[in-house]
Amino acid sequence: MPNRRGIISSAYWSSKESDLSAHGSPNTVKFHVSPGGALQGKLRVPGDKSISHRSIMLGSLAAGVSEVSGFLEGADALATLAAFRAMGVEIEGPEQGRLRIHGVGLHGLQAPAAPLDLGNSGTSMRLLCGLLAGQTFDVELVGDQSLSRRPMQRVTGPLASMGARIEATDAGTAPLRIHGNPNLQSLAYRMPVASAQVKSAILLAGLYARGQTCVTEPAPTRDHTERMLRGFGYPIDVSGETACLEGGGCLQPTHVEVPADISSAAFFLVGASIAEGSDIVLEHVGINPTRTGIIDILRLMGASIELSNQREVGGEPVADIRVVSQPLQGIEVPPELVPLAIDEFPAIFIAAACAEGETVVTGAEELRVKESDRISTMADGLVALGIDARPQPDGIRIRGGQLTGGRINSHGDHRIAMAFAMAALRANGAITIDDCANVNTSFPGFVELAQTAGLQVAAEAAEE
Numbered sequence: 290m291p292n293r294r295g296i297i298s299s300a301y302w303s304s305k306e307s308d309l310s311a312h313g314s315p316n317t318v319k320f321h322v323s324p325g326g327a328l329q330g331k332l333r334v335p336g337d338k339s340i341s342h343r344s345i346m347l348g349s350l351a352a353g354v355s356e357v358s359g360f361l362e363g364a365d366a367l368a369t370l371a372a373f374r375a376m377g378v379e380i381e382g383p384e385q386g387r388l389r390i391h392g393v394g395l396h397g398l399q400a401p402a403a404p405l406d407l408g409n410s411g412t413s414m415r416l417l418c419g420l421l422a423g424q425t426f427d428v429e430l431v432g433d434q435s436l437s438r439r440p441m442q443r444v445t446g447p448l449a450s451m452g453a454r455i456e457a458t459d460a461g462t463a464p465l466r467i468h469g470n471p472n473l474q475s476l477a478y479r480m481p482v483a484s485a486q487v488k489s490a491i492l493l494a495g496l497y498a499r500g501q502t503c504v505t506e507p508a509p510t511r512d513h514t515e516r517m518l519r520g521f522g523y524p525i526d527v528s529g530e531t532a533c534l535e536g537g538g539c540l541q542p543t544h545v546e547v548p549a550d551i552s553s554a555a556f557f558l559v560g561a562s563i564a565e566g567s568d569i570v571l572e573h574v575g576i577n578p579t580r581t582g583i584i585d586i587l588r589l590m591g592a593s594i595e596l597s598n599q600r601e602v603g604g605e606p607v608a609d610i611r612v613v614s615q616p617l618q619g620i621e622v623p624p625e626l627v628p629l630a631i632d633e634f635p636a637i638f639i640a641a642a643c644a645e646g647e648t649v650v651t652g653a654e655e656l657r658v659k660e661s662d663r664i665s666t667m668a669d670g671l672v673a674l675g676i677d678a679r680p681q682p683d684g685i686r687i688r689g690g691q692l693t694g695g696r697i698n699s700h701g702d703h704r705i706a707m708a709f710a711m712a713a714l715r716a717n718g719a720i721t722i723d724d725c726a727n728v729n730t731s732f733p734g735f736v737e738l739a740q741t742a743g744l745q746v747a748a749e750a751a752e753e
């Protein structure tokens with residue numbers, strides 16, 4: 290409950306937020322961030338969201354008990370977990386990031402009694418479209434207001450050519466009704482958009498299809514599905530930009546160790562780079578090369594980022610990352626890095642606002658169809674803080690300058706909220722950020738961890 294000063298305890302967050310985000314909640318939480326300060330210390334951010342989703346999905350389809358450690362207990366991954374429980378999978382935990390999933394095998398899922406509510410999570414909805422297309426039962430998938438606006442045709446289209454029958458709204462959005470078809474055809478699909486969600490949805494449908502399903506991507510995207518299928522003993526052939534698998538195999542249970550999420554670490558990479566006097570180490574962060582665009586982009590801007598203790602954990606590369614503050618320069622972000630940093634642009638735009646000169650991002654139109662339109666939401670917020678930020682159809686131009694204090698509407702987008710919280714490190718006045726409840730979708734405990742590191746941030750109950 291909010292206490293007398295309106296500060297919200299973490300217990301209140303964890304008990305309430307998944308409910309709130311799952312139902313297109315009113316604006317119930319705001320962040321108040323005092324200006325200035327520096328980031329210091331050793332931090333471990335929560336588990337990787339993409340890998341956490343996939344651990345539930347593949348663990349549920351395996352023939353036997355799998356264990357997961359480091360699982361992200363955020364609302365998005367918990368929505369996936371609840372969906373599989375509703376389809377008859379026994380899942381013990383999460384208890385401090387540990388789960389025991391009693392996998393039911395490829396053909397053991399049962400019809401859920403009610404629509405599956407995936408809250409704010411695009412990954413859950415798109416991957417489930419593929420995984421559920423070949424079942425023997427029908428399912429309805431629903432989400433919050435933001436998820437109900439996001440394009441689903443990119444998965445329902447290719448899945449339809451495999452024989453999937455998925456009804457959507459006229460706009461191609463959720464709610465989705467999946468009519469299970471146990472006789473899916475295989476597919477060779479060349480994706481028009483660089484999207485790991487589309488690639489994964491088709492590969493998951495391919496598990497149920499007769500013959501070989503192949504997906505070719507226009508540029509590399511995160512490959513956690515491919516790596517984890519291998520970890521579950523499922524043969525998958527990746528050659529160049531094409532991944533292929535045969536349907537009808539069997540997943541063997543395994544132990545998935547989820548590394549810390551580089552997308553959550555990104556806020557601290559940027560915060561420590563921009564705030565003079567900062568020196569932090571982020572421990573045990575996943576550095577899969579399909580996710581490290583943020584490191585490459587910040588280094589091109591002049592950031593001081595060192596990796597140490599590089600190792601492989603459960604099929605994924607991991608490292609400790611040290612960041613020391615450095616003056617940044619504006620750059621033209623190489624378009625080939627865009628898919629490798631796709632979720633990190635809200636944070637990168639804050640780095641750009643603190644850099645000397647202009648930063649130009651192109652080839653990033655995908656940002657317009659995330660939890661919010663991240664190009665216009667970020668541009669509006671930066672302009673509100675006195676920065677020259679010009680949205681373009683496929684990106685943005687940002688000229689670095691002095692950030693002022695001000696009030697930001699995050700439009701319920703977790704990454705916008707956290708990015709602007711870090712901006713306060715370089716602002717000359719306080720920043721208030723509205724509509725922050727959804728930070729819990731990807732980063733439970735953000736406020737507490739950021740406070741520990743030195744950010745003067747408080748979560749407060751918003752006046753309703």
Ligand SMILES: O=C(O)C1=C[C@@H](OP(=O)(O)O)[C@@H](O)[C@H](O)C1
Nearest residue numbers: 339412483484485486487631632
């Ligand atoms: O596969 C995944 O886990 C994800 C893929 C990306 O989406 P797209 O596939 O739409 O680029 C990313 O933005 C999302 O946060 C997670």
Ligand SMILES: C=C(OP(=O)(O)O)C(=O)O
Nearest residue numbers: 409410411412413632659
């Ligand atoms: C885009 C994101 O997630 P999703 O697509 O799963 O909602 C994100 O976390 O930034």
